[in-house]
Amino acid sequence: MTRSSKDLIYASKQDKVEKFVFDEDVAGVFEDMIQRSVPGYTALNQLLPIVANQFIQEGSNVYDLGCSLGEASISIANATNCSNIQIHAVDNSAAMIKQLQARLKSLNLKFPIQLIHDDVAAVDIIDGSFAVLNYTLQFIDRSQRDMLINKICTGLNKNGALLLSEKITYQDVNEEALMQQLHENFKRQNDYSEMEISQKREALENVLIRDTHEQHIERLQKAGFSKISVLTKYLNFVSYLAIK
Structure with missing residues (x-):
């Protein structure tokens, strides 16, 4: 595992949330980001x-x-x-x-x-x-x-x-909503704020499909x-x- 800085990319309010890209900012915190964002x-x-x-x-x-x-x-x-x-x-x-x-x-x-x-x-x-x-x-x-x-x-x-x-x-809208909610709860448990979760979601829209x-x-x-x-x-x- 690399020694990664803490992911604070979306910790501050952004006037315009840019589309998510794997740039130097993301690379520098990637290990922390994926550990705290991806269950399993x-x-x-x-x-x-x-x-x-x-x-x-x-x-x-x-x-x-x-x-x-x-x-x-x-x-x-x-x-x-x-x-x-x-x-x-x-x-x-x-x-x-x-x-x-x-x-x-x-x-x-x-x-x-x-x-x-x-x-x-x-x-x-x-x-x-x-x-x-x-x-x-x-x-x-x-x-x-x-x-x-x-x-x-x-x-x-x-x-x-x-x-x-x-x-x-998920094809079933209720299952989709539940899993999305549980995933966001996973992020909250890993110390992501509501603003971080919201801005990351916006950044990934039409990028992660x-x-x-x-x-x-x-x-x-x-x-x-x-x-x-x-x-x-x-x-x-x-x-x-x-x-x-």
């Missing part, structure tokens, strides 16, 4: 290397798509049982890549991590055994999501797997994944394990 984040990170070791194949490529500060990549590099793999950490945020680059200099990892500053949709997936797409698809234009999942599935080897984590929405559970399952099936399981679910945050 710590548990997922603890589970990730266990799942990865089940699927990573010797001599293959591993992809961390939308890597942010590289938590998944570093976890895999530290825990893998393989002796020859290549880990590719991809993010379109220059600020995130810059911070991850600095972080890696202080770590003695078993495997080097290749950092790629690019859109995840632009990266070739080749000879892959495991891919991570955590809280990334929801920020990608809806028209590009099917193509990206298809590309990942095509680039994975047989028995390779994708770990996909997303904040979902959620799909339903049914849409995720259908997309993964159409892409060619043969087995899809819900790995974890905390309120409206779900992680799927899709096996080719």
